[in-house]
Amino acid sequence: MKFSKLFIPTTKETPSDATLPSHQFLVRGGFISQTGAGIYDFMPLGKIVLDKIRAIVKKEMDETLANEVQFGFVTPLSLWQESGRASTMGNELLRFKDRKNGEFVLSPTNEEAVVNMVKNRVTSYKDLPLHLYQINTKFRDEARPRFGLMRGREFLMKDGYSFHSSQEDLVREFNLMEETYKKIYTKLGLDFRVVEADSGAIGGSGSKEFHVLANSGEDTIVVCNKCDYAANIEAAKREKKLYNFESLELKKVETPNCKTIEEVASFLHIEKEQTIKAVIKKAIFENSSKVVLFFVRGSDELEETKALNSIGALEIIDANEDEIKSAGLVAGYCGIKDLPKDILVVVDSELENSKGLVCGANEENFHLVNVDLKTLENIKYFDLIAVKEGDICSCCGGKLSYTKGIEAGHIFQLGDKYSKAMNATFLDENGKAKPFIMGCYGIGVSRLVAAVIEQNHDEKGCIWTKNTTPFMVDIIVSNSKNEEEAKFGEKIYNELKSSNIDAILDDRVNARFGFKIGDFELLGFPYAIIIGKKLLDGIVEIVDRKTLLKTEVKVEDVVSEIFNLIK
Amino acid sequence: MKFSKLFIPTTKETPSDATLPSHQFLVRGGFISQTGAGIYDFMPLGKIVLDKIRAIVKKEMDETLANEVQFGFVTPLSLWQESGRASTMGNELLRFKDRKNGEFVLSPTNEEAVVNMVKNRVTSYKDLPLHLYQINTKFRDEARPRFGLMRGREFLMKDGYSFHSSQEDLVREFNLMEETYKKIYTKLGLDFRVVEADSGAIGGSGSKEFHVLANSGEDTIVVCNKCDYAANIEAAKREKKLYNFESLELKKVETPNCKTIEEVASFLHIEKEQTIKAVIKKAIFENSSKVVLFFVRGSDELEETKALNSIGALEIIDANEDEIKSAGLVAGYCGIKDLPKDILVVVDSELENSKGLVCGANEENFHLVNVDLKTLENIKYFDLIAVKEGDICSCCGGKLSYTKGIEAGHIFQLGDKYSKAMNATFLDENGKAKPFIMGCYGIGVSRLVAAVIEQNHDEKGCIWTKNTTPFMVDIIVSNSKNEEEAKFGEKIYNELKSSNIDAILDDRVNARFGFKIGDFELLGFPYAIIIGKKLLDGIVEIVDRKTLLKTEVKVEDVVSEIFNLIK
Incomplete structure (x- = not known):
């Protein structure tokens, strides 16, 4: 792609409410644009990142043989009344009436919809297990939408729901999902922790969260310095502290x-x-x-x-x-x-x-x-207490400490909470009707766009990981009016393209070199090739966005050098 | 994919309100499931078709260098007040209030959102033309949602918007889009017509519709038997009929x-x-x-x-x-x-x-x-009259007649209607501020799922075109309990898979042959390979879904035969 053909409206202006780096840089880099409180449009670069993350999530989910579906974003309120959540979800559940006074909600999650889809269509234990997922827009009417994509009201989420004939089979799928999610975050190039979690309004027993570690994380994660134990502070446990005080007269x-x-x-x-x-x-x-x-x-x-x-x-x-x-x-x-x-x-x-x-x-x-x-x-x-730093790990006796995380995934063992409420049953081996045993599994796809940047940025801008970056290499033609430079830029661009390396050519005739470099630093593509005056001597520069270190390379070596860096 | 691993809940029950073949067969085939008036979930097979169509649309749009974006589905009402459409869109525009009494709409189209995105970000004629598009959910609160996916309230649409510094450049893009849309419908394997159209509530001058020809189409298309002239009856013209009557006393x-x-x-x-x-x-x-x-x-x-x-x-x-x-x-x-x-x-x-x-x-x-x-x-x-069959074509003198079409695309020359109303301007060569000249271009992606079937079905079910079918070949193991048959089915399945042919293996142990054939006919994959008793003699059958003709082939030839059919 060429810069001149892609709408990348970078700006130096930081939104006044943007406290987080991801919020600042995604807006300044022209990735996203706010249209209302907690509502963002994705501009072309942001859309590319979103699609890359989406594709990774889809690929790994399909590998598990989960089936992709698509639920209506608008859902009849009656389904939520059936499950009982119409009254328990509170104000986050956005309700409205259509022209005929029918009551609807904007889906914040789809347990009801999936039970409605499966109910009466799966009738026998022989057709189980079944796992249906979608990657689709959600809406939660947050009281305080903030932090850009981190806590938006409209967001893109992968939500999956599994149906089982037994608790054992649910646990098998739950563990499979834990492994699948780990693969996904690893592919995204993220430093993350799997943590014990509270199950919140979704309900059910047994849940784990997946946290992208970042100083700006809204969640406090309790981790052990000796073993693998990690838990959201909302669910963290410690070795009990017992005291024995003398009992005298009250x-x-x-x-x-x-x-x-x-x-x-x-x-x-x-x-x-x-x-x-x-x-x-x-x-x-x-x-x-x-x-x-x-x-x-x-x-x-x-x-x-x-x-x-x-x-x-x-x-x-x-x-x-x-x-x-x-x-x-x-x-x-x-x-x-x-x-x-x-x-x-x-x-x-x-x-x-x-x-x-x-x-x-x-x-x-x-x-x-x-x-x-x-x-x-x-x-x-x-259990009511907040685990403190220095408390003792109940698993191994190690010391517990805090770290900050961004919740980017959550998996739940739901049991029969929804199937029972909505009377969704199957016939077991003995011909007896039983409610489905369910699990549910979520990944915040649009939140991950921000999480990648919260974990990977410097004071100049974004630093995308290799599987999330819109482009791998930014070919910067210092002076696009110089014919030699422009021609060489095109040449390298075509060579990289034919090697299937996502490159963007900064061919903007009216942008000066300093502006182009500034955009490179703000936009955060992993590498830049700078084609400048030394081209006459057969030399160009490669810049590593992470370190900002520049290396001179011979023009004939530049493509193979980029190849080496990417591998 | 194997039948046993994919959720395909076929049924013999036809929804009572389903009058159109596409509505009946898509529901009966387990492609879609209704959750409310005009609101449908896509089940796994339906989602595959939807994604195939989406991918074809995206590929062709990207070829034109249009940039993909994603607008919020929830949009502040204020944008619609700015353009003036808050009051002209009527009840189709679904409005609601959030928890803080802020007023929003569910996007039925995005002229306002795109102008809001481009305004103040594109400031010079040098940055024009620009074409932004998305493939995203829309909502129109239709008075009478009906016909399944054909006239739903929530639907998937490709909507694109172009910005130009002159009418000439808009016409160039408009023509490019006409050609692009033709490519898309051709790739989808559809018989279609490009017709002159009325511009409706979107406004602007000059618009063309793309109609998939089908008896069940809601639109009447006027076509000439001699030349290329085709127009929606809403916009159709004829050679004027003039009469000269004597003028006597009133x-x-x-x-x-x-x-x-x-x-x-x-x-x-x-x-x-x-x-x-x-x-x-x-x-x-x-x-x-x-x-x-x-x-x-x-x-x-x-x-x-x-x-x-x-x-x-x-x-x-x-x-x-x-x-x-x-x-x-x-x-x-x-x-x-x-x-x-x-x-x-x-x-x-x-x-x-x-x-x-x-x-x-x-x-x-x-x-x-x-x-x-x-x-x-x-x-x-x-001009007020409805052109009649037999009227004379004003282009060539040919005879006009009617045909029925499903509107599957619409392109408009908007001019400055929205940019003027929303005060969105650029500086021209002389430094003078001018409103953008705009075009807009829509394709009904989810409606196309139904349109393919309206045009391609028989009394038994769907007949998908080669680029829209979820699977190219259905490998039917007559009796999955028979080890030889099951083994041979797996073998063919793996061979087709390794040749990149989308095959589905009907490995269902508890389904009888008649049921499997019934599903094949209902689901409409282009070909089936039937592995039955003649396997012992080294013979299987290939069925062509369109003609339902069966051909016996030797087991060693079956893959190459399928290859020939697909080419």
């Missing part, structure tokens, strides 16, 4: 102005570990909301996703002063004893059966000491 | 119970050609509606699209009795003289300056004779 003590854990521990001359901390939240359920009390050890922090999962709420938010008061609680002195009866209480599992603890007395300026949790009723224990 | 005559042209002509002993016929319509404009009177010769019929275009209305519908009365008109006796002042009157061009005519007297049971149109004021002449 007492109420005055603790004036001790509102924080630090103040209480210091005032009572105890360690923070002996205290328990109340976190007051308001939980939003399908048809109601409620103040909920979460308790973790004073030295721990509440992990919000775990808290959400512990009560099956749609959302939890901070309770405000009025809500706390009317729930009969005293902010800063909230304890676990003698609580109003209708308050939901969840306590971190590591505290189960603990004694000798200190907590608020539900009275301004007072705490209780020697609290014994065994004496309390109606307490629900659940 | 008179009102009693014509009891003569409400139709036939009755009047017979009563007055004149030819129908001497009468003029009033067609009373109600025209819907952006902010108003109005009764309009169209006049054509008594022997002609009004063409509704021409009528619509003549007054620039959004829609025209039949006026009801009350509306006719309150407009001061007398149904059945409506004439062209002494009309209420505010009534819009349009007369067919062929009647211009005619005299000696007969029309209603705007009075029950009375007509006027010897009407001279030259004596009337405020008459607008416009």
